[in-house]
Amino acid sequence: MKRLIAILTGITLLLGLCSGCAPKHTQTVLLTPDPDGHVGKAVVTTAGGIQLLDTANAMTTISEPNAEPSTVTTASSEYLNKKFAQVLAVEPIPSEKFIIYFNNNTSEMTSESQSSFHKIIEAINKRKAIRIKISGHADSTGSDKLNIKLSCTRARFIRDLLVRQGITAEDIKVSSHGKGNQLIPTADNVSEPRNRRVEIIVR
């Protein structure tokens, strides 16, 4: 009995402490579609219960420590814009990937790629990008040694071109893969124009 009283006192004390120190501020978790439109899932767990969010703009609120998360409601666009306008305005633009193709065994861009090159510069400027990843690739014809050198030359060619257009060299990371990481998987010694490429990821 004594022990029970001690335990009860302990629990009361703990509860008292918790309600005294834990923040009582309302907390809201809101699931919105991904930038590509897909709706994922989120599980919100408190000391009092669990709530699943799995539809667009599903929202749950926690108003008391230890309380169960509220039943799910759907957030209105007014609420969204009122509460989250500033954070939504500062969200980084998702990264964008470009592929530049080359003529066989050269670091000379195909004419199609030459004419779309300006899109890369535009994407960099739009984001004020500070992370640009360039990776060079070759198709599987020729020796490994040749392909590693070729993929590297291609990647550096694109890097130099960007730098000449005013992009900061320090923001660019270059790697080369030889015939590795093929876009179109092929056996060795297959001439595949789509593998003769440089990929550029702008962040």
Added chain:
Amino acid sequence: MKTMIFSLLILLFCISQAEAVHPDSIGHIQTLNGTATILRGDKSIPAVRALPVFRGDTIRTSKTGSLGIVLTDDTTFSLGPNSEIVMADYQFNPRDGKYSMITKMVKGTFSYISGLIGKLSPNSIKMDIPNATISVRGTKLLINIEAD
């Protein structure tokens, strides 16, 4: 063997300095409006664009500040004004299959957009808010924690 050494040399030759400067950084500040601070150990660093973020950093925006962080797996966290987040743990190592992303949001408004960890290892992601824990399956979340 010769080929291997040659390949290695070419690879080294091809890797630029951009990320070698901060090899341990977990991400960087991509967007910034107004003022914000990174608390690292006992140092307080004014936020600027492109500033690297490290594991353990606390990021705090001023009453008029807001910013967006991009982590190395492409996850983004954006903070509205008067917000604070602790990047408690982060590991993105696809080669060894090691992933971890634990954040503690203290106050303010946040936007989370999942990156590669969300795709490869969603169970490694945990977001704490004062009275709850959030787990996710590849998604975008908005979170609001009312301040005093």
